[in-house]
Amino acid sequence: MRKMEKDQDKIINDVTSGDYKYGFYTDIETDRISKGLSEDIIRIISLKKHEPDWLLEFRLKAFRHWLTLKMPAWANLKIPAIDYQDIIYYAAPKQKASYENIDNIDPELKKTFDKLGIPLEEQKHLSGVAVDAVMDSVSVKTTFRETLAESGIIFCSFSDAVKEYPDLVRRYMGTVVPYTDNFFASLNSAVFSDGSFCYIPKGVRCPMELSTYFRINAASTGQFERTLLVADEEAYVSYLEGCTAPMRDENQLHAAIVEIIAENNAEVKYSTVQNWYPGDKNGRGGIFNFVTKRGLCRGENSKISWTQIETGSAITWKYPSCILRGDNSTGEFYSVAVTNNHQQADTGTKMIHIGKNTKSTIVSKGISAGFSNNSYRGLVKVLKNASGARNFSQCDSLLLGDKCGAHTFPYIEVDNQTAIVEHEATTSKIGEDQIFYCNQRGISTEDAVALIVNGYAREVINKLPMEFAVEAQKLLQISLEGSVG
Amino acid sequence: METEKTNNIMLSIKNLKAAIDSKVILKGISLDVKAGEIHAIMGPNGSGKSTLAAVLAGREFVEVTEGTVTYFGRNLLEMTPEERSMEGIFLGFQYPIEIPGVSMVNFMKAAVNEHRKHNGIEPLSASDFLKLMREKKELVEIDSKLANRSVNEGFSGGEKKKNEIFQMAMLEPKLAILDETDSGLDIDALRIVANGVNKLKRPDTSVIVITHYQRLLDFIIPDVVHVLYDGRIVKTAGKELALELEDKGYDWIKKEVDKNDLS
Numbered sequence: 067m068r069k070m071e072k073d074q075d076k077i078i079n080d081v082t083s084g085d086y087k088y089g090f091y092t093d094i095e096t097d098r099i100s101k102g103l104s105e106d107i108i109r110i111i112s113l114k115k116h117e118p119d120w121l122l123e124f125r126l127k128a129f130r131h132w133l134t135l136k137m138p139a140w141a142n143l144k145i146p147a148i149d150y151q152d153i154i155y156y157a158a159p160k161q162k163a164s165y166e167n168i169d170n171i172d173p174e175l176k177k178t179f180d181k182l183g184i185p186l187e188e189q190k191h192l193s194g195v196a197v198d199a200v201m202d203s204v205s206v207k208t209t210f211r212e213t214l215a216e217s218g219i220i221f222c223s224f225s226d227a228v229k230e231y232p233d234l235v236r237r238y239m240g241t242v243v244p245y246t247d248n249f250f251a252s253l254n255s256a257v258f259s260d261g262s263f264c265y266i267p268k269g270v271r272c273p274m275e276l277s278t279y280f281r282i283n284a285a286s287t288g289q290f291e292r293t294l295l296v297a298d299e300e301a302y303v304s305y306l307e308g309c310t311a312p313m314r315d316e317n318q319l320h321a322a323i324v325e326i327i328a329e330n331n332a333e334v335k336y337s338t339v340q341n342w343y344p345g346d347k348n349g350r351g352g353i354f355n356f357v358t359k360r361g362l363c364r365g366e367n368s369k370i371s372w373t374q375i376e377t378g379s380a381i382t383w384k385y386p387s388c389i390l391r392g393d394n395s396t397g398e399f400y401s402v403a404v405t406n407n408h409q410q411a412d413t414g415t416k417m418i419h420i421g422k423n424t425k426s427t428i429v430s431k432g433i434s435a436g437f438s439n440n441s442y443r444g445l446v447k448v449l450k451n452a453s454g455a456r457n458f459s460q461c462d463s464l465l466l467g468d469k470c471g472a473h474t475f476p477y478i479e480v481d482n483q484t485a486i487v488e489h490e491a492t493t494s495k496i497g498e499d500q501i502f503y504c505n506q507r508g509i510s511t512e513d514a515v516a517l518i519v520n521g522y523a524r525e526v527i528n529k530l531p532m533e534f535a536v537e538a539q540k541l542l543q544i545s546l547e548g549s550v551g
Numbered sequence: 552m553e554t555e556k557t558n559n560i561m562l563s564i565k566n567l568k569a570a571i572d573s574k575v576i577l578k579g580i581s582l583d584v585k586a587g588e589i590h591a592i593m594g595p596n597g598s599g600k601s602t603l604a605a606v607l608a609g610r611e612f613v614e615v616t617e618g619t620v621t622y623f624g625r626n627l628l629e630m631t632p633e634e635r636s637m638e639g640i641f642l643g644f645q646y647p648i649e650i651p652g653v654s655m656v657n658f659m660k661a662a663v664n665e666h667r668k669h670n671g672i673e674p675l676s677a678s679d680f681l682k683l684m685r686e687k688k689e690l691v692e693i694d695s696k697l698a699n700r701s702v703n704e705g706f707s708g709g710e711k712k713k714n715e716i717f718q719m720a721m722l723e724p725k726l727a728i729l730d731e732t733d734s735g736l737d738i739d740a741l742r743i744v745a746n747g748v749n750k751l752k753r754p755d756t757s758v759i760v761i762t763h764y765q766r767l768l769d770f771i772i773p774d775v776v777h778v779l780y781d782g783r784i785v786k787t788a789g790k791e792l793a794l795e796l797e798d799k800g801y802d803w804i805k806k807e808v809d810k811n812d813l814s
Contacts, residue, residue: 503647503648505636507659509633
């Protein structure tokens, strides 16, 4: 036994040394404001962004509300005290006149995004994917804006949307995640800097994948972006979000809001590949990721589908949810959350059934390794009038090694007799026997773990757009290189 | 080359002693397997047959305390399990392992391409790989739906054993070690498994058949039969020894050995 334990330790140690390959920092001239959070700071942010008064008012209301709130303590997370006065709330790469002309973009910036595999030149792009590239507090470039505009699709940075489509922004912003929603949502509403805005008009199927790539670069800053996605009647869009950050010993805060609205017969697929810097193997550094994501199926027969591959961040607190208000609307949540070393994740979803015959599916796959803790937390709520509501939930946990933890906190509240709610859960370990069986066929331990983990996560990865499914598989492999239990 | 192949010793075990959790299981085994030979290792339960297979495949929970194992002139004990596999050693598991979520196709593709990489050959294209799978499946009369199922998951005992031989067919080993491949098989499955092994046998490849019973040896005819008892090879003879064991059981050997021990 002693020898086996030693071998396990060795293998797990090998795994956890998997490198984070996006940890570089771009030395670029940055416009940043001083540390701290106050009404003055919020006014400065608003001023820098040349915002209209109504938006400043919104921010200030959110800030005043935030001051009355305490950080939530219910999650299964150990969160060190965060000094909100010790954070820079606005940092932007210094820009020449405008980024819309590619020649105006600092070559260093272009290089950064090239290195991340996100070229800002449209011709270099994966065909069929439009990108909004956000660094720190601002959107650097949105590709294919003109192409998309031809079919009436608006896809631009949130700041541009405020200037160019103020009515649309005002109509929808805060309707799904109000500024009073929770501590981090209030904070975001007060200080959010940029993000993406997307509107798909009636009857339009968006001809390409839309995506936003978030990059934290500057030190001591937080990133607080806001994404608003509206699919009008009969519209369809598939949207992908990716994110990375430099390796630093300090923790950096990321508190985002994503709001989705789907009108009658509209469908939105929202996929996330979250790869924020997770900290080093001793748990030093890494991003604190506190995100509020929520979709409102406002129309009948509408559908919102969340797919997330969560491999990064020191701490993840995130529950992409669906409010199924329209009759016959559908909500889906497919998640793979990987934690390694000292990472902590408390993630899951809420499915709120309000309309009749609403359906929801939850498939959550947690993978824990090292000394990490991985919790699924989910709520399925069926309201009184939601007759014929259906939910199916499946929560699986896979453990690699014996020093990590997997936890499941499912909450089910049903107020309608006709509802059918199913919940399945499994916990498994990658066994030494499985690894040896692979070894005996010529497959190395690292490859065996990757094979088993990918097999385990396949159901979720298959929900991702093709190009990203491959990337996600590789990412899982890097995050877990070699751990065995 | 021809004479070299037939005369060459592929595997040479010398005075092998091994323990599991400090309990001595193998107490000094010596055995030479020449290229082209089929060896049967028989013996009562607990005699160390599976431990010997585990040592040859490189399981870490078995601790080799003494002796040497040479494979094609190399020190086998220094090679990792995957290296042994890629150098041509195949272990047919007594209890094949289930790997949920991993399809046989993906599993075998990874294995075959690792072997090819090791031998400096390009990986197989998806279509060539599937073609190879189809061919080999026919060889061992295995259900074609198997490819889409997860490795051994929900397989019956017979399917699992056939699946071992199928994998052996895919990997074309130089030395196949079949650990009680016959246990739990009905006579039809036994015949299919044995046929598979015989069809795969080439003049320069070797097989070590580990079995408790003689019946598998009706189909796979061994050149040499060894009897393992209490961690030692106590008798080595031709194929007729298997029949003798079938007739008389293991007791007479036990008595013979125990008597010698006393004297």
